[in-house]
């Protein structure tokens with residue numbers, strides 16, 4: 181059974197594409213046959229983040245419009261044969277994403293035996309974002325520890341609850357997971373950012389991962405490597421934990437305490 | 452032959468309609484109070500339609516016409532004027548507004564009993580931009596509501612969760628409706644149309660525990676929204 185997972189947020193620039201690339205790669209590394217689909221028509225960059233932009237010949241819209249076969253448009257990842265990428269089109273024809281077209285492509289991916297279809301949603305709550313969540317079985321709702329991003333994530337959760345096919349057909353609701361990215365524990369502890377517990381309390385869905393702010397993310401996107409492959413870096417390990425939890429493993433949250441060692445003051449005086 | 456879809460249909464509505472009640476007072480003071488009250492209520496009035504309720508005036512120091520003008524000067528969209536006494540109708544002729552003669556709520560006999568409907572049950576979080584309306588009944592809430600959401604009941608609201616958006620009980624006028632919540636951090640709370648807007652820190656004093664909200668009758672006959680913490684006092688907690 182193929183599971184469709186949308187990576188969405190409402191607010192732009194919070195880390196959806198970064199998360200989609202690492203999540204899809206992580207699933208593939210664990211042996212799951214995974215297709216990651218870029219729904220950000222006109223602003224494609226998932227292929228850049230995954231380092232396969234040169235090999236994109238046909239895109240999602242070409243397949244929907246019948247100009248290419250799905251097998252021609254799917255780009256196989258050069259690091260992991262379980263991972264395939266369907267790039268967005270660079271042309272700005274956003275209306276090309278029609279529901280029947282998307283459904284036909286997904287049905288074909290199901291027939292090809294993919295375990296997961298990961299949908300990288302564009303920002304916003306219209307058009308492409310609605311289409312990306314339409315067929316979802318699960319959702320990774322990405323947010324930053326900041327009030328406006330959390331408000332938009334909340335809005336998006338409401339939209340998933342009303343506009344997804346599952347909601348419309350009265351099936352079991354889309355399973356929602358919270359991913360907090362660009363987390364800086366020190367600033368959260370000082371109250372300069374929302375803490376992960378505050379974000380969870382406001383949105384009331386389980387936390388799948390807390391990804392720390394890291395310079396590695398920028399380096400990786402310049403090199404076209406998903407962050408999860410940046411061995412040993414906290415962001416990579418946090419993404420690895422996230423994938424493991426998604427597949428049912430229990431792992432405690434890491435990288436949420438900043439400086440874990442008690443302060444000198446506390447050690448001296450028993451604070 | 453297929454049946455033609457009807458092009459005109461009459462339906463009930465649950466559009467928010469606010470009642471602006473104006474009581475007695477001398478002309479200049481009243482004009483200022485109208486302006487101030489409406490300014491305070493601005494966030495709520497912005498999207499709503501308002502009905503001007505002139506039925507609670509006894510002395511009628513200020514004419515109905517003047518009050519209508521004062522309210523309209525503030526820019527509020529008035530949809531109709533409610534009067535209690537037919538003699539005032541003459542004062543309002545020539546206004547392009549419907550004038551509705553209706554008994555004042557104080558004179559009204561026993562309110563018709565609320566229909567005996569089982570309470571609505573809200574189990575999914577109510578998200579920003581969403582609205583839930585428990586029409587003609589209470590609602591039991593088992594999931595949190597978010598900022599930017601709207602929870603409305605004609606009866607009372609009992610929440611075993613945090614309420615954060617707008618929370619309106621007794622929406623069609625039931626003044627004995629109440630709101631009970633295990634945590635209240637709402638932007639706006641109303642019972643039977645008497646409402647208060649809260650800024651970020653306004654509710655801090657009530658603590659993070661359970662809270663109840665209801666209407667109480669003041670000595671002068673006006674209704675006031677009362678908020679109370681239901682949490683045990685610190686003294687009790689220590690024991």
Ligand SMILES: Nc1ncnc2c1ncn2[C@@H]1O[C@H](COP(=O)(O)OP(=O)(O)OP(=O)(O)O)[C@@H](O)[C@H]1O
Pocket residue numbers: 189191192193194195196197198199220301302303361362363391392393394395397398401415
């Ligand atoms: N954990 C992180 N640490 C530091 N920078 C990050 C992190 N995650 C994402 N970024 C940076 O934030 C920016 C936006 O990331 P990304 O493109 O993944 O967001 P998006 O939600 O897909 O944006 P859009 O809404 O435009 O599609 C990028 O510059 C990325 O490098």
Ligand SMILES: [Mg+2]
Pocket residue numbers: 196197198220300301302
């Ligand atoms: Mg993106």
